Amino acid sequence: MIQTAKDMKTYRKKIKAALKNKFLRKALDNFASSYKASRAKAFEGMDLSALKGEIAQGKDQALTVLEDLYLRFKTGAEASGAVVHLAKTAEEANEIIARIARDNKVTSIVKSKSMTAEETHLNDHLEARGFQVTETDLGEWIIQLRHEGPSHMVMPAIHLSRGQVGTLFSDVTKTPVDLEDIDRMVKVARKELRPAFLSADMGISGANMAIAETGTLGIISNEGNARLTTTLPRVHVALVGLDKLVPDLAAALRILRVLPRNATGQALTSYVTWITGAVECGASATGKKILHIVFLDNSRLELARDPVFSEALRCIRCGACSNVCPVYGKVGGHTLGHVYIGAIGLILTYFYHGKDNARAIVKNCLNCQACKSVCPVNIDLPFLIKQVYRRILADEGSKPVKNTILSAVMKNRRLFHTLLRTASALQGPLVKKEAGVLRHLPFVFGKAHDFRTLPALAEKPFRDQWPEIRPRIQNPRFRVALFGGCVVDFVSPEQALALARLLAPHRVQMEYPPGQSCCGLPAMMMAEEETAAEVAVQNLEALEPWRYDYILVLCASCGSHMKEGYSRLLAGKPELAEKLRSLQDKLMDFSSFMVKVLKVRPEDFIQNQRRVAYHSPCHLCRGLGVTQEPRELLRTAGLDYAPCKDEDICCGFGGSYSLEFPEISAEILGQKLDHVEATGADVLVTDCPGCVLQLRGGMNKRKGRVQVRHIAEIVAENLKAP
Amino acid sequence: MEQTELMDRMKEKAGLVQALVSTVTGMEEVLGRTVGITLGQGGKTIVAPGLDPENLQRLEDLCRAAGLTVLYPPFRPHLSAIHTALTPADWAIAETGTLVLDSDSEDLRIATMLSETHVAWIPVSRIVPDTAALSARLIEKMKSGPGYLAFITGPSRTADIERVLAIGVHGPQELHILMMEEP
Numbered sequence: 001m002i003q004t005a006k007d008m009k010t011y012r013k014k015i016k017a018a019l020k021n022k023f024l025r026k027a028l029d030n031f032a033s034s035y036k037a038s039r040a041k042a043f044e045g046m047d048l049s050a051l052k053g054e055i056a057q058g059k060d061q062a063l064t065v066l067e068d069l070y071l072r073f074k075t076g077a078e079a080s081g082a083v084v085h086l087a088k089t090a091e092e093a094n095e096i097i098a099r100i101a102r103d104n105k106v107t108s109i110v111k112s113k114s115m116t117a118e119e120t121h122l123n124d125h126l127e128a129r130g131f132q133v134t135e136t137d138l139g140e141w142i143i144q145l146r147h148e149g150p151s152h153m154v155m156p157a158i159h160l161s162r163g164q165v166g167t168l169f170s171d172v173t174k175t176p177v178d179l180e181d182i183d184r185m186v187k188v189a190r191k192e193l194r195p196a197f198l199s200a201d202m203g204i205s206g207a208n209m210a211i212a213e214t215g216t217l218g219i220i221s222n223e224g225n226a227r228l229t230t231t232l233p234r235v236h237v238a239l240v241g242l243d244k245l246v247p248d249l250a251a252a253l254r255i256l257r258v259l260p261r262n263a264t265g266q267a268l269t270s271y272v273t274w275i276t277g278a279v280e281c282g283a284s285a286t287g288k289k290i291l292h293i294v295f296l297d298n299s300r301l302e303l304a305r306d307p308v309f310s311e312a313l314r315c316i317r318c319g320a321c322s323n324v325c326p327v328y329g330k331v332g333g334h335t336l337g338h339v340y341i342g343a344i345g346l347i348l349t350y351f352y353h354g355k356d357n358a359r360a361i362v363k364n365c366l367n368c369q370a371c372k373s374v375c376p377v378n379i380d381l382p383f384l385i386k387q388v389y390r391r392i393l394a395d396e397g398s399k400p401v402k403n404t405i406l407s408a409v410m411k412n413r414r415l416f417h418t419l420l421r422t423a424s425a426l427q428g429p430l431v432k433k434e435a436g437v438l439r440h441l442p443f444v445f446g447k448a449h450d451f452r453t454l455p456a457l458a459e460k461p462f463r464d465q466w467p468e469i470r471p472r473i474q475n476p477r478f479r480v481a482l483f484g485g486c487v488v489d490f491v492s493p494e495q496a497l498a499l500a501r502l503l504a505p506h507r508v509q510m511e512y513p514p515g516q517s518c519c520g521l522p523a524m525m526m527a528e529e530e531t532a533a534e535v536a537v538q539n540l541e542a543l544e545p546w547r548y549d550y551i552l553v554l555c556a557s558c559g560s561h562m563k564e565g566y567s568r569l570l571a572g573k574p575e576l577a578e579k580l581r582s583l584q585d586k587l588m589d590f591s592s593f594m595v596k597v598l599k600v601r602p603e604d605f606i607q608n609q610r611r612v613a614y615h616s617p618c619h620l621c622r623g624l625g626v627t628q629e630p631r632e633l634l635r636t637a638g639l640d641y642a643p644c645k646d647e648d649i650c651c652g653f654g655g656s657y658s659l660e661f662p663e664i665s666a667e668i669l670g671q672k673l674d675h676v677e678a679t680g681a682d683v684l685v686t687d688c689p690g691c692v693l694q695l696r697g698g699m700n701k702r703k704g705r706v707q708v709r710h711i712a713e714i715v716a717e718n719l720k721a722p
Numbered sequence: 723m724e725q726t727e728l729m730d731r732m733k734e735k736a737g738l739v740q741a742l743v744s745t746v747t748g749m750e751e752v753l754g755r756t757v758g759i760t761l762g763q764g765g766k767t768i769v770a771p772g773l774d775p776e777n778l779q780r781l782e783d784l785c786r787a788a789g790l791t792v793l794y795p796p797f798r799p800h801l802s803a804i805h806t807a808l809t810p811a812d813w814a815i816a817e818t819g820t821l822v823l824d825s826d827s828e829d830l831r832i833a834t835m836l837s838e839t840h841v842a843w844i845p846v847s848r849i850v851p852d853t854a855a856l857s858a859r860l861i862e863k864m865k866s867g868p869g870y871l872a873f874i875t876g877p878s879r880t881a882d883i884e885r886v887l888a889i890g891v892h893g894p895q896e897l898h899i900l901m902m903e904e905p
């Protein structure tokens with residue numbers, strides 16, 4: 001039985017247990033690496049982003065006419081001898097299927113893989129009514145024998161080792177099975193499951209696509225069990241989510257082009273089966289297959305009308321959002337999901353399985369955007385995850401105290417900054433001066449947080465230093481404003497100072513508009529959307545984008561939030577649209593500005609060829625889509641850039657995430673630092689102060705020899721004296 | 723695309739997914755190969771739905787000489803007894819190395835699903851570059867009443883245990899594709 005933690009305390013326990021599972025981590029880790037390579041290969045030479053756009057658009061269109069598509073499908077399929085049902089709820093779907101079984105005097109049932117049947121807990125329902133149900137997909141059979149739910153939508157048993165499977169099979173068959181020999185195990189399944197196929201009265205399948213135009217089901221499989229399930233028994237029941245309806249074959253073929261490629265890196269699965277109506281069947285008295293197609297609503301129609309969440313129904317269940325999720329990679333699907341797992345699972349659980357099952361898991365997202373970038377139908381998964389969290393807070397009517405405090409403080413910039421200054425003054429005795437870190441963690445943190453040192457607040461924030469040091473440039477080439485963000489301003493002003501040093505020789509007049517505040521992303525992360533919107537307006541007013549040629553950011557997270565998040569937050573304020581567009585057009589990350597605008601040259605820098613590794617911040621490479629410029633800048637600035645494994649995988653910071661889930665954050669960070677150390681670099685460079693904080697804290701804690709620096713600092717260090 | 727190019731692509735792409743592809747000239751060779759493959763695997767039986775009576779007789783003669791048995795429809799009584807299934811394919815899609823089989827006939831389905839080895843011949847003129855090239859025909863087929871259409875790309879496979887690829891979990895363990903040029 002699937003048991004999902006309903007509160008944070010239970011969830012933390014579950015996470016700790018999952019993190020102890022070394023096999024799981026290794027298996028998922030290997031998978032993540034090989035998946036990346038095989039996916040890239042599978043899409044070689046294809047215009048993936050165009051295809052994604054087309055599918056997403058097609059799906060969105062279909063979602064507006066789902067009921068129509070259903071009726072068209074029903075007409076087509078019934079004309080070909082099928083019976084089509086629509087079940088409002090999971091319970092109703094299960095009952096319809098049980099009734100079909102009873103009416104046809106069925107005793108044994110074979111099933112091929114169906115996430116929709118997992119969603120309705122169909123097996124439990126049928127077994128409780130005396131039917132014998134055998135899962136025939138190898139992975140599903142394994143987890144059925146173990147009484148577990150799937151831990152991945154495409155590879156349900158990915159959490160198990162060959163040894164575990166071998167032991168299970170020898171128990172089931174009462175014959176010893178070689179615990180190393182996977183081929184043999186597969187043959188055991190082939191042999192054991194054959195009789196089930198041959199004797200079954202009913203086959204239950206899912207479907208990947210339901211084509212309204214012709215009433216045709218499209219079923220994708222690799223093993224061939226879906227073909228046997230739909231052919232041998234006299235009755236076939238297909239359980240299909242309403243979201244699987246597509247208007248025509250063209251739409252189905254588009255999905256077919258991306259689904260296997262994105263799921264497993266296969267150009268196509270071994271089998272694709274297209275079933276239209278009731279075909280010939282020698283086992284049935286009439287000579288025709290008894291075919292029932294049960295469509296499941298279970299809130300889909302409501303979801304399809306939801307202005308925010310409808311895009312979740314574009315999902316084609318490729319499982320990719322798990323494959324690339326750093327959290328999934330550490331804890332696996334049984335910990336990151338309910339029935340549906342991974343990013344999409346965090347969202348769908350709320351709608352299909354209720355807020356109790358969603359409450360704790362929905363928080364377990366770093367907002368690293370990896371899932372979003374790999375989703376073949378462009379679902380903004382991290383955004384929707386936060387929106388689910390927001391719904392749950394609203395449903396429960398009581399907010400965590402920290403949300404209330406955060407909102408109150410953040411809406412009032414002066415108060416916020418006064419608090420930070422006070423904290424800076426009070427932290428004195430806690431600070432190890434020379435290292436700029438806190439000697440002890442403040443008492444509110446438990447032991448789990450001790451995986452990194454925390455930086456001290458700067459003695460003097462950048463905003464207070466700036467008026468004294470602001471250079472005045474005669475006839476500037478460019479006027480730029482720096483948007484600092486909280487970390488640069490109050491923790492790491494040296495990063496902004498480095499920027500100022502770099503800009504001066506290029507005759508760039510830099511300004512630091514004092515009215516700027518936090519970018520608001522932390523509020524978004526805590527689902528405090530109103531606060532985030534207020535802060536966005538404050539910043540927009542403070543930055544006065546029309547005064548500048550560029551607005552620079554040293555923090556990728558602030559940058560991508562302003563570029564993308566602000567559009568959503570301010571969508572209801574048309575009077576700000578022009579200002580916002582101006583801000584977004586002028587916004588640029590540090591490296592892009594150096595490379596593309598200032599066009600810095602190697603002769604400007606000391607070519608000392610210091611060996612540096614690079615961490616690519618989530619919000620830079622995926623959020624702002626900047627990948628080449630930082631690497632180019634490092635080379636231009638006379639540094640020896642040493643590529644590192646998984647540069648673009650999250651460092652595990654995620655802002656407040658690392659406070660909520662310190663164990664996972666530590667694990668992700670640890671792996672990142674291992675990769676960095678393996679490059680032999682002296683310095684690890686990145687372009688987000690949040691990442692610097694996390695990476696440096698972790699490096700300090702492990703007493704590693706690699707320095708961690710913001711890219712602006714390391715580049716400024718190599719600048720030749722004028 | 724030129725026919726030879728299509729054949730090369732088909733061979734390459736189907737080969738990547740463990741299908742065994744070769745070129746043959748005429749039905750004579752198709753039948754001979756099928757018997758040879760079956761003998762080589764120690765199989766005892768062959769089914770051949772979709773063969774015309776004349777070629778079926780030739781297969782029967784070859785099998786008799788080789789000590790093999792041809793099983794005749796309906797195949798339901800032989801569900802566990804089929805070693806080799808010899809079937810035509812209606813189309814082949816070079817882009818993915820896929821065979822397309824109109825599988826309305828239950829005997830054809832049983833043959834291609836429950837055999838240990840599936841041998842399919844495809845006239846080279848019926849290899850198309852991609853699925854789009856077939857879509858009008860597929861729609862026509864789907865609109866023409868009850869139907870079961872199969873895309874087959876390599877033999878049955880799974881990677882459900884530790885993601886290790888294993889061939890032949892539920893369907894045929896070998897898929898031979900004979901691209902047939904007319905003599």
Ligand code: SF4
Binds near residue numbers: 327367381
């Ligand atoms: S944003 Fe990152 S952490 Fe969150 S679900 Fe997506 S991949 Fe996982």
Ligand code: SF4
Binds near residue numbers: 314316322371374381
């Ligand atoms: S949300 Fe996107 S990536 Fe995740 S399973 Fe669905 S389609 Fe695939």
